[in-house]
Structure formats: C-alpha cells, structure tokens
Amino acid sequence: MCGIVGYIGQNQATDILLYGLEKLEYRGYDSAGIALMNDENIHLFKVKGRIEALRERINHRIHATTGIGHTRWATHGAPSGVNAHPHQSPSGRYTLVHNGVIENYQALKRDYLIETVSDTDTEIVVQLVEKLNDTYADTVKAFREAMRLLKGSYAIAMIDSEDPDTLYVAKNKSPLLIGLGDGFNVVASDAMATLQETDQYVEIADGEIVLVQRDRIDIQTLDGTPVQRAPYTAEIDLSDIEKGTYSHFMLKEIDEQPIVMRNIMNAYQNDHDELSLDPAIRSAMTACDRIYIIACGTSYHAGLVGKSLLEKLAHIPVEVHVASEFSYNMPLLSEKPLFIFISQSGETADSRAVLVKVKEMGHHALTITNVPGSTLSREADHTLHLHAGPEIAVASTKAYTAQIAVLAILAVDTANEKGIELDFNPMQELAIVANAMEVLTDQKPTFERLVNAYLPTSRNAFFIGRSADYYVSLEAALKLKEISYIQAEGFAGGELKHGTIALIEDGTPVIALATQKDVNGAIRGNVQEVAARGANTMVISMKGLDEADDAFVLPEVHELLTPLVSVVPMQLIAYYAALYRGCDVDKPRNLAKSVTVE
Numbered sequence: 001m002c003g004i005v006g007y008i009g010q011n012q013a014t015d016i017l018l019y020g021l022e023k024l025e026y027r028g029y030d031s032a033g034i035a036l037m038n039d040e041n042i043h044l045f046k047v048k049g050r051i052e053a054l055r056e057r058i059n060h061r062i063h064a065t066t067g068i069g070h071t072r073w074a075t076h077g078a079p080s081g082v083n084a085h086p087h088q089s090p091s092g093r094y095t096l097v098h099n100g101v102i103e104n105y106q107a108l109k110r111d112y113l114i115e116t117v118s119d120t121d122t123e124i125v126v127q128l129v130e131k132l133n134d135t136y137a138d139t140v141k142a143f144r145e146a147m148r149l150l151k152g153s154y155a156i157a158m159i160d161s162e163d164p165d166t167l168y169v170a171k172n173k174s175p176l177l178i179g180l181g182d183g184f185n186v187v188a189s190d191a192m193a194t195l196q197e198t199d200q201y202v203e204i205a206d207g208e209i210v211l212v213q214r215d216r217i218d219i220q221t222l223d224g225t226p227v228q229r230a231p232y233t234a235e236i237d238l239s240d241i242e243k244g245t246y247s248h249f250m251l252k253e254i255d256e257q258p259i260v261m262r263n264i265m266n267a268y269q270n271d272h273d274e275l276s277l278d279p280a281i282r283s284a285m286t287a288c289d290r291i292y293i294i295a296c297g298t299s300y301h302a303g304l305v306g307k308s309l310l311e312k313l314a315h316i317p318v319e320v321h322v323a324s325e326f327s328y329n330m331p332l333l334s335e336k337p338l339f340i341f342i343s344q345s346g347e348t349a350d351s352r353a354v355l356v357k358v359k360e361m362g363h364h365a366l367t368i369t370n371v372p373g374s375t376l377s378r379e380a381d382h383t384l385h386l387h388a389g390p391e392i393a394v395a396s397t398k399a400y401t402a403q404i405a406v407l408a409i410l411a412v413d414t415a416n417e418k419g420i421e422l423d424f425n426p427m428q429e430l431a432i433v434a435n436a437m438e439v440l441t442d443q444k445p446t447f448e449r450l451v452n453a454y455l456p457t458s459r460n461a462f463f464i465g466r467s468a469d470y471y472v473s474l475e476a477a478l479k480l481k482e483i484s485y486i487q488a489e490g491f492a493g494g495e496l497k498h499g500t501i502a503l504i505e506d507g508t509p510v511i512a513l514a515t516q517k518d519v520n521g522a523i524r525g526n527v528q529e530v531a532a533r534g535a536n537t538m539v540i541s542m543k544g545l546d547e548a549d550d551a552f553v554l555p556e557v558h559e560l561l562t563p564l565v566s567v568v569p570m571q572l573i574a575y576y577a578a579l580y581r582g583c584d585v586d587k588p589r590n591l592a593k594s595v596t597v598e
C-alpha cells in the first residue's frame with residue numbers, strides 16, 4: 001500500500017527521496033510524487049505509474065534540502081496525476097502526503113465547506129490544516145487539531161512553505177518511523193526506505209505528532225504533552241533488501257528458504273538443544289481450550305497447515321479464519337480461546353481489525369510475524385518472530401514456509417509442556433526439510449521445463465490435493481494467479497466431481513500433489529478422472545508413493561512437514577509461468593505487499 005518518505009537536512013533531498021520511494025515500491029503502488037522545498041518555494045512533481053516516470057519528470061536542477069515523497073495505491077479516486085500525493089492546500093502553503101483511510105472525510109468536507117480538486121480523502125486533511133490555521137494562526141496547533149478531527153488510519157508528513165525547518169508528522173494505525181542522522185532526520189513508512197542514511201530509528205505511537213527538524217525531533221501527544229522515546233537500531237542488512245545477482249526478489253526469496261529454516265532452528269533452540277520459547281507463550285498455549293488462527297492470503301494458507309500441526313501434535317482444537325470474514329461474522333467462541341494472528345508484514349488491516357475486537361473482548365492474542373515492531377506485534381500480548389529476513393516480492397514465499405516451521409515448533413513445544421509423548425523431533429526434521437529445499441531450488445531448469453510442457457498458453461489451471469496437499473494446492477493456485485494472471489484454483493481432490501470437473505476439457509492443466517500415504521490412492525484416482533476427460537495432468541509426489549510415471553518426485557521429509565517442500569516446486573512453477581508471460585514478477589498488477597486498508 002502507500003509509502004511515505006521525508007527528509008530534512010543539508011544534502012540534496014531529491015535523490016534521497018527517490019531512492020526511498022524505490023525501496024518502498026515492494027508495497028505496491030500506482031502513482032507517485034514528491035514535493036521539494038527550497039526557501040519558501042515548493043516544487044511539486046506527480047505522475048501516474050512508476051517511479052522511473054517520476055524521476056524523468058523531476059527538474060533535477062532544483063536544490064532542496066527538505067522534501068516529502070509518496071507512492072500511492074488508490075483507494076479513494078482512480079490512479080491519476082491529480083489524485084497522486086502530495087496534495088496542497090488552496091493557498092499552496094501546506095503540502096502533505098498520507099497513507100491510510102480517513103473514514104470521516106465526507107463529514108469533514110461538508111462541515112468545513114471544503115472544495116477539492118482531487119477525489120481523494122487526503123486532500124481534505126491538508127485543506128483542514130489551512131482552515132484551522134486561519135483560526136489559530138499557529139501551524140502546530142492547526143496540525144494537532146486537524147489530527148484530532150480525523151477518524152480512521154493515517155501516517156502523515158507535511159511541509160509548510162513558511163517554515164522550511166520543520167516536517168510535520170502524525171500517525172494513527174498506519175506505519176511510520178523517524179530515522180535519526182547527524183545533521184539530518186528522515187521519515188519513512190519502513191526503515192528499508194532510509195537504511196542508506198541511518199540505522200537509528202524512533203517509533204511513533206498512534207495518536208502522536210512529531211515536529212521533525214534537521215537536528216532534533218519533538219514528539220507530542222494530540223493534547224500537546226511531550227513524549228520521550230529512545231531510538232533503536234534497525235537490524236536489517238542493506239544486502240537483505242538488494243537483489244544482488246538475482247533478476248527478481250521472488251527467486252532470491254525462494255532460494256533463501258533453506259537458510260530461513262536454519263535461522264528458525266537457531267532462534268528457537270537453546271545451547272542444550274532444547275526448544276526455547278517465551279514462558280508466557282507456553283502458559284497461553286496450555287491454558288487455552290481452543291485456538292483461533294486469523295490471517296489473510298498466503299498467511300491463511302499457512303494457518304491451515306498450522307491447524308493440522310497443532311491438532312495432531314499438541315491436541316488442541318483449532319479453527320482457521322480469513323480475517324476479513326471473521327471481523328463481521330464471528331463464530332461462537334469457546335470458553336478460553338487463544339487467538340493466533342499470522343502475518344508476514346504485521347500490518348494487515350483486516351487482521352488488525354480482528355485483533356482490536358478480540359482485545360476489547362479481553363482475549364489473549366499471539367502474533368506470528370516477520371516484522372517484530374509491527375502493529376500486530378505491538379498490539380498482541382505475545383510475538384513469535386519468523387526470522388525470514390525482509391520479504392520484498394509481493395508474492396509471499398519464504399514467509400509462508402517460515403510460518404509453517406514456527407507453527408511446527410510451537411506445536412511441539414506445547415505438546416512437551418502438556419507431557420504428550422511425541423515421536424517427532426522438530427529440529428531434526430527441519431534440518432532434513434532445509435536440505436530437501438536445497439535439492440529443489442537446485443533443479444530450477446526442471447520446473448522451467450514443466451511450465452513449458454504444462455502451462456505455456458493456458459488460460460486456466462487447477463491444483464488438486466487431499467489433506468495437507470489440499471492446503472498447498474490453495475497456496476499453489478494463489479501464487480500462480482497473483483503473478484502470472486492465469487486463472488487458477490486449488491481444490492480438494494474429492495470435491496472436483498461435485499461440480500468443478502465440468503470445467504475440465506482437452507488440454508486443461510491439472511497439477512496434483514501426492515505426498516500423503518493415506519490419500520495417495522484416492523488422489524491418483526482423481527487424476528485418472530480428469531485425465532479421462534482430456535486434462536493435461538502432472539503429478540508431483542513424495543518419494544516412495546508409486547512415483548513411476550510422476551512428473552517430479554520430491555525428496556522425502558516427515559509427512560507432517562511435506563507442505564514445506566511440496567510448495568517449493570509450486571512457487572517455481574508460478575515464477576517461470578509469470579516470466580514466460582512477460583509479467584512483472586515482483587510487482588504484480590493491482591497488488592500491494594502490505595495491505596493496510598480493510
């Protein structure tokens with residue numbers, strides 16, 4: 001979703017802002033803009049489309065040491081130059097960028113008699129500041145009052161042409177950080193945008209404003225009370241957010257999965273090779289009578305695998321819910337529920353809406369995320385970190401496998417706490433998984449060939465499986481459709497004949513997963529059913545399961561952990577299908593990495 005970057009210092013702001021916006025591209029956007037301030041002049045550049053187009057539009061001769069930049073993912077108003085941020089007040093004095101949704105913008109527009117040139121909710125905010133300043137003749141007061149009037153989510157950075165020494169910043173429910181430098185300060189939606197400048201960051205809490213100057217920051221609450229907060233060091237390596245020799249982040253992130261498995265093993269094991277989890281998480285897990293997993297997209301698919309692991313290993317009943325549905329259609333809860341939120345970004349608005357609700361109801365919540373300081377992490381009672389390193393490609397890969405690995409560790413740890421005897425050593429099994437993943441990522445040409453044989457010009461594709469393989473089929477279909485735009489569906493093998501088999505015709509690609517002993521015969525029966533109706537079938541199976549005619553045989557891993565390896569060919573198939581079709585693999589159309597609107 002939208003990204004914000006701001007700079008105030010002594011250096012040329014243009015390059016710093018453009019670099020920052022490029023680092024925020026992964027969040028997804030459809031237009032971009034920057035405002036540069038020199039003396040009392042504000043120079044505005046906005047385009048529909050990519051940052052490259054913005055770079056070309058900018059007059060690079062303008063010398064400015066203060067500026068704000070924005071990437072927009074349209075919510076209110078179509079993607080266009082007019083709707084792109086920054087937006088300006090009618091006199092041109094105030095210029096502002098915003099990430100989030102102002103829920104009461106229509107009421108404010110009516111009450112303050114605001115006429116806008118754009119269709120955005122954001123323009124109301126900058127006009128409101130100007131109207132309030134007409135009353136108070138004090139920008140800080142006007143800014144604070146405007147923030148008090150807003151309902152909804154916002155991260156905001158604003159400049160005032162009459163005060164070139166201050167960036168006005170505010171936050172509520174949308175991510176925003178202040179980066180501290182020597183003789184300069186920066187503002188960013190994500191530390192990745194400004195890591196080249198500094199690794200020292202200060203968090204802003206919801207309902208705070210910050211006056212950012214080149215050599216100081218002044219944090220205040222909305223009633224003007226000063227706030228002191230110590231900075232922290234962002235532990236992201238610049239190389240983690242560069243592609244290096246890879247042509248796409250997605251491929252790099254697929255290849256990183258074995259390392260991520262090993263990172264997780266190190267993180268959740270003490271020097272005596274025992275599982276080491278926060279004792280408070282252990283208590284929450286053993287005290288609950290039912291777990292409710294809440295997530296979206298790929299994280300939801302990881303949650304489905306997590307359900308099997310938690311039920312089979314820790315003997316706790318688990319329900320898995322899509323966050324956006326749970327919010328408005330809450331099931332009858334058990335007496336002692338525990339909520340587990342799974343989110344790569346930790347910022348997903350649909351999941352956060354559920355978290356806010358269940359916290360209000362007094363329930364306990366654990367977040368499993370790749371971003372420890374994220375909103376879902378801060379607002380839950382406990383956090384388990386994925387240790388996957390930054391995931392930049394919009395299509396989630398290494399976060400999915402990390403989520404399953406962490407859920408497996410959590411399930412075993414809970415079983416240990418409950419005294420359940422297990423014939424399953426998670427660290428040993430994850431080590432085997434890491435090796436198997438390496439074997440798979442070394443065979444990229446094979447998957448490229450399979451794509452050419454099965455999916456060259458297809459309009460659609462079906463993935464089928466049973467039990468754990470069904471869950472991976474859902475993820476395989478999501479991966480393929482989001483980056484290659486092939487219409488793909490994941491189905492439980494047995495469910496096909498109840499309707500969907502009507503879609504099978506000559507040449508329809510059907511990819512079946514067969515990694516589970518109990519249902520091996522049944523899924524192969526389903527493959528025969530669709531083959532008999534003309535489907536172009538491919539079976540990807542686990543070693544030892546009648547593999548003679550299968551297109552690909554996976555290295556053997558523990559049956560509970562097969563999703564960790566069977567998903568890798570699916571990720572690579574999606575990748576090569578998207579490449580073959582000339583799609584923008586890392587930044588697929590219409591999608592955002594971090595979905596911060598409901």
Ligand code: M6R
Binds near residue numbers: 343396397
């Ligand atoms: O950051 P989250 O894990 O909460 O994001 C949830 C989904 O938006 C995300 O998994 C999405 O489905 C991915 N693009 C899938 O690749």
